Amino acid sequence: MAKYKTKGLDCWERAKELRIRYYEDYAEAHDRAALRWEGGAWSFDAIPQALEGKVHVLTEEPYGASVGADPRLQVKYQEAAEGKWGCARDLCAYMRNYWGGIVLDEYAFGGKWPRADFIFQNQICCSHSKWLQVADEIYGGTIPYFCFDVGAGPYDRIGERQINYVVEQLYDGIEFLEKVTGRKVVDEKLIQNVQNTYRSACYWAKTCELNQAVPAPLDEKTMFSLYVLGTLEKSNKEIADFYEKELYPEVKDRVANNIAAVAGEQCRMLGDSQPPWGFLRIFRYLETYGVVSIASLYTFSLIGWFELDENGNVVPYPTLEEQGITIKDRDHALRLLAEGELKGKLMWAPFYGAKYKNELVTKIAKQWKCDAAILHLNRGCEGTAQHQMEMKIALQEIGLPVMTFEGNMADEREFDEARAKRLMDLFLTETLGLKKIAD
Numbered sequence: 001m002a003k004y005k006t007k008g009l010d011c012w013e014r015a016k017e018l019r020i021r022y023y024e025d026y027a028e029a030h031d032r033a034a035l036r037w038e039g040g041a042w043s044f045d046a047i048p049q050a051l052e053g054k055v056h057v058l059t060e061e062p063y064g065a066s067v068g069a070d071p072r073l074q075v076k077y078q079e080a081a082e083g084k085w086g087c088a089r090d091l092c093a094y095m096r097n098y099w100g101g102i103v104l105d106e107y108a109f110g111g112k113w114p115r116a117d118f119i120f121q122n123q124i125c126c127s128h129s130k131w132l133q134v135a136d137e138i139y140g141g142t143i144p145y146f147c148f149d150v151g152a153g154p155y156d157r158i159g160e161r162q163i164n165y166v167v168e169q170l171y172d173g174i175e176f177l178e179k180v181t182g183r184k185v186v187d188e189k190l191i192q193n194v195q196n197t198y199r200s201a202c203y204w205a206k207t208c209e210l211n212q213a214v215p216a217p218l219d220e221k222t223m224f225s226l227y228v229l230g231t232l233e234k235s236n237k238e239i240a241d242f243y244e245k246e247l248y249p250e251v252k253d254r255v256a257n258n259i260a261a262v263a264g265e266q267c268r269m270l271g272d273s274q275p276p277w278g279f280l281r282i283f284r285y286l287e288t289y290g291v292v293s294i295a296s297l298y299t300f301s302l303i304g305w306f307e308l309d310e311n312g313n314v315v316p317y318p319t320l321e322e323q324g325i326t327i328k329d330r331d332h333a334l335r336l337l338a339e340g341e342l343k344g345k346l347m348w349a350p351f352y353g354a355k356y357k358n359e360l361v362t363k364i365a366k367q368w369k370c371d372a373a374i375l376h377l378n379r380g381c382e383g384t385a386q387h388q389m390e391m392k393i394a395l396q397e398i399g400l401p402v403m404t405f406e407g408n409m410a411d412e413r414e415f416d417e418a419r420a421k422r423l424m425d426l427f428l429t430e431t432l433g434l435k436k437i438a439d
Helices: 012-032 060-068 071-085 093-104 128-139 160-181 187-212 220-233 237-256 281-287 297-301 330-344 346-352 354-367 388-397 417-431
Strands: 035-039 055-059 118-123 145-149 267-270 291-295 306-308 314-316 372-378 402-407
Touching (some): 012 055, 012 220, 012 237, 055 060, 055 220, 060 093, 060 220, 071 093, 093 128, 118 128, 118 160, 145 160, 160 330, 187 291, 187 297, 220 237, 220 291, 220 297, 267 354, 281 291, 281 417, 297 346, 297 354, 306 330, 314 354, 346 354, 372 388, 388 402
Parallel strands (some): 035 055, 035 118, 118 145, 267 291, 267 372, 372 402
Antiparallel strands (some): 306 314
């Protein structure tokens, strides 16, 4: 039975257009005398994108997830990485998808693998720096490579010393970029890119905050396709405009008009880690019980910036405009960029201990009015899956029923869909007392 009115997002087609054009632009960059570079979704793309001329980036994790959405293709790439190159099966599934594409010289969006002109990477997850170092080795060791360390500490321990540590490396990165490309980093472009980064990160956080409403205006399956734009190129003006001027106002309007993501919402679920991308239909299966997954620390803060307010609540990080800041010069831009990433990206905090994840996730569960949690024990990502069983206990201690299921974000050989659905049936009916409202 429908309790609320619902409809699709008006900006949905625009989001799809931005994503596919991003991958096409990267593949066709050399045809337009543009540069190509590879890096992570957490790399500070505002800097290489400030080089003179046109520059296009391929971020590794979203590409690995795109391959992961196609079970046939992911197995092909996984087996190429494992069999033809010899990497271990228990490594990051995104990384194996990425390496497999290079080994086979095949681009998932059509044609041969589009080789980069340089690599600009950061290190926070255990495999980040080695990921593209090995990719370069597969290429033959001919691509200029730069990696900077952002392991300066969790958000509550960031001060001038930690910011200086990262900023000094960013200056080294600029020197590297100018040397290997023969192009200058343009300060005006850098300043604009940092402004766009703030808009992307802060307005995605503001959009996530709106999901505290009952009924929830967004479901997590939809949110996966929306946050991804910020993982591609958060310094891009079109993407920042999308978050600030299209998505956020529309979701705000949905809240004002009681428009639900799930018409039969009767249970609000918290998730964790990346989903099994090739089997997102499990979220639609949950909806047959009136369950809406309102998202997770991962979905919120993979690119969104948040902070804890004076009452200890998780709130969106303030925009530059809200802080009354006008960027003055290169040094100011780099410091603001480092500060926002180090203080605002709460997803980095669990790398420093279970207590951070437990604290943040229990706060989210309370603020977003969650009734239960379903946790994906993701063997495909050591980073986001850290401390999951400690987190399960922490959630249970605040009275939240918790179910876990095993799987892999991008390797369908490690996910049993029928078993996962059976576990969900048992949890939803016997533990939560829910009945199916639709088939």
